[in-house]
Amino acid sequence: MTTLTFPGRFDSLPMIADFVRMSAQEAGLSSFQIYAVETAVDEACANIIEHAYGGEDIGNIECGCVITEKGLTIILRDTGRPFNPENIKNPDLNSSLEERSDHGLGLYFIRQWMDAVDFEFKPGSNTLTMSKFKENQT
C-alpha cells in the first residue's frame, strides 16, 4: 500500500487524480473503470474539503492505494467533522429541470461507480474505504 498526504485544497485534486489513475492502471482496471475511480475519488475529496473541513487549507487528505487480487482499494482519511452517510438520500434523477437540485450528485456517483464503499468515523479521524474490482476476464 502506498499512502500520500495532500493539503486539503482544491488544487490538490489533479495530483490526487494522477496518483489514483496510476494505481488503478497498475491494478489492471479497464480504461472506463479507471475513469469511474477517478470520478469517485474526486467527489470524495471535494466533499472532504467542502463538508468535513468546511473550506480549503483546514486539514490534510491522506490517500492510500492498495492493489489487491480483485482490483484496487482506496482509503481516504481526513480529520474534519464526521457525518452520517445513511442520512444522505439519493438525488431524484427524474425531477424536472426546475426542480432538479444543483447538489447531491457526488455521493451518488461514489455509490454507483464503486463496487464497495465503507465510511468509518473515529474521534478525530474519518475513513472512507472504496474498492473497484477488475472486470470478469473470462
Next chain:
Amino acid sequence: MTTLTFPGRFDSLPMIADFVRMSAQEAGLSSFQIYAVETAVDEACANIIEHAYGGEDIGNIECGCVITEKGLTIILRDTGRPFNPENIKNPDLNSSLEERSDHGLGLYFIRQWMDAVDFEFKPGSNTLTMSKFKENQT
C-alpha cells in the same frame, strides 16, 4: 519518356492525374509543385475534351511524361480542332462578382503554374508541351 493513351472522357481525368502525380514525384518536385502540375494537366485535358473534341468519346488523349535534369516535362497530344492560344486573353481577376466570367480560368492556371508552355498545331495533331522545374535546392 513514358507515354500513355487515354480515352477522351472526363472520367479519364483521375487516371491521368495519378500518372502525372507519380511522374512528378519521381522527378523530385515539391508537394505544392506536384499539385500545380496536376492542376495544369487537368485543365489542359478538360480543354481537349471540351474544346478540341467538342465532347466526350470523340478522340484520345496521349500523355507523355519526361523526367529531365531540371524537373518534369509533360506532352499532351490530341487529334481535335486546333486553336490560337494567342487570341485567348487572361481573365479579369479584378472585376466584380456580377461581371466575373464563369469561364476562362483553365488556360490562365496553366500559364501561371507551369514554367514553360508551348502549343504546336500540325494537321491532325495538336501538341501541348509544358514543363515544371524543381525548386532551387540551395
Next chain:
Amino acid sequence: MEITHTQFKHCDVVKVTGRVDSSTAPLLSEALTKITEAGRYRIVVDMAGLDFISSAGLRALISTQKTCRRYNRGEIVLSGLPANIAATLDLAGFTPLFKIFPDATSAVGNF
C-alpha cells in the same frame, strides 16, 4: 482546464478542454454566467477536448440551463462528448435535460 468563448450570430460557443473538477468548475461557471448576464441564452458547450468532469462541473451546466430555459428564451446544448463524459452525464440523469450533438457545427446549426 482551458475555456475558449466565441460569440456567433445566433449562439455562443464555449469550448472547454482538460479537467473540470471542483477547482476549475468555478471558471466554467463564470464563463457561462458572463454570457447569460449579457442577455445571451443560446449556448453550445463543446466538450470534444474534455478529459474529466466532476459533479461540480455538472452543477455549472444545470444552473446555466435553468437560467437559459427561463421564459423560453434559449437553452444550453452540448456537443462532442467523449465516451467517459457521456457516461457521467448519463449517470447524473442529465441526458433528458440537454440536447446533445455529435459536433459543434451541428450544435451551432441547430440555433
Next chain:
Amino acid sequence: MEITHTQFKHCDVVKVTGRVDSSTAPLLSEALTKITEAGRYRIVVDMAGLDFISSAGLRALISTQKTCRRYNRGEIVLSGLPANIAATLDLAGFTPLFKIFPDATSAVGNF
C-alpha cells in the same frame, strides 16, 4: 468526390471531399443548385476533406455565389481550406469574393 448536405436552421452545409474536376464538378453544381432552388441562399461549403479542385469546380462556386448574393438574400462561404485549395482560389482571384472560415463551426456561426 463525395458530397454530404446538411440543412441547418440558418444555413446549409455542403461538405465536399476528394477530387472536384470536370467529371465531378457537375454533381457539386447540382447539389448547390438544389439548395438555391429550394429558396435557401446561405451556404457553407466545407472543404476540409477536399484533395483537388479544378476551374470546373470554381465555376460551380462562382455561379452559386452570383445566385446567392442577388437581392442581398444570402451568400456562399467556404471553410476548412487545405493549403493547395487555398492557393488555387487565390490564383483564381476568388479570395475577395468569398468569406473564408477556418472551420465549419465558425462558418455556420456566421449566419
